[in-house]
Amino acid sequence: MLLLLAAALTGLTALVPWLTVETVTVLGEPRTVTVAGSSAAPSLVAVTLVLLAAAGAAALVGRAGRWVVVGVVALAGALVVVDGVGVLRSPGSAAAPSVADELGVERVVEDVAVSAWPWVAVVVGALVVLLAVWLARASASWAVGRRHEGASTTVPAGGAAPAPLDERDQWDALTRGDDPTDGPDGPGRQGP
Structure with missing residues (x-):
């Protein structure tokens, strides 16, 4: 302002x-x-x-x-x-x-x-x-937006499953061309 x-x-x-x-x-x-x-x-x-x-x-x-x-x-x-x-x-x-x-x-x-x-x-x-x-x-x-800082989508160390994606992460995934609904059971399906 x-x-x-x-x-x-x-x-x-x-x-x-x-x-x-x-x-x-x-x-x-x-x-x-x-x-x-x-x-x-x-x-x-x-x-x-x-x-x-x-x-x-x-x-x-x-x-x-x-x-x-x-x-x-x-x-x-x-x-x-x-x-x-x-x-x-x-x-x-x-x-x-x-x-x-x-x-x-x-x-x-x-x-x-x-x-x-x-x-x-x-x-x-x-x-x-x-x-x-x-x-x-x-x-x-100021809070830093992940979109312009090159956010990483790698799996955390130790083989633990990544945290569930929130709405913003899903939009960012779509922007990158990834399908945010890809779960461990295959493309387009959410996990159990």
Whole structure:
């Protein structure tokens, strides 16, 4: 749920206006250009999608996969921080492509009003990195699904009969192509 919340916050920062530029057209008409977060820092949309995918993956993968998810989440958060800081350090450069699209000509953009949203993005990115750290610590205590860990179907040592299969084991056997009803009396029959 926290990854979904992080994705929603990152997506929100991508949608809102980050920069406002007062400029003039080639004909001398005043024009106000508003630059959304997705234009000032284009990777925010990709990070949002990555966090959504990580939320689903965290619930499905095994132990090794969770470490991959943690690494991806940490990198995604760091990218949001870097993008936010980059816009704050050079708002004119971040606004220039949008201004060029709006006016049809490239020009140097100097007078840029910066909203609070780049700062919010930096905070959200830092929180995503902290969320990755929390995931690394918390995932150690999560139950591990047998499906993604390569569960073994060998007979226990000493020749003892295997424990009866529960419903989940039967579905896993079907997924592997095995007949879960194969008992000691032959295919398709349960034991006595």
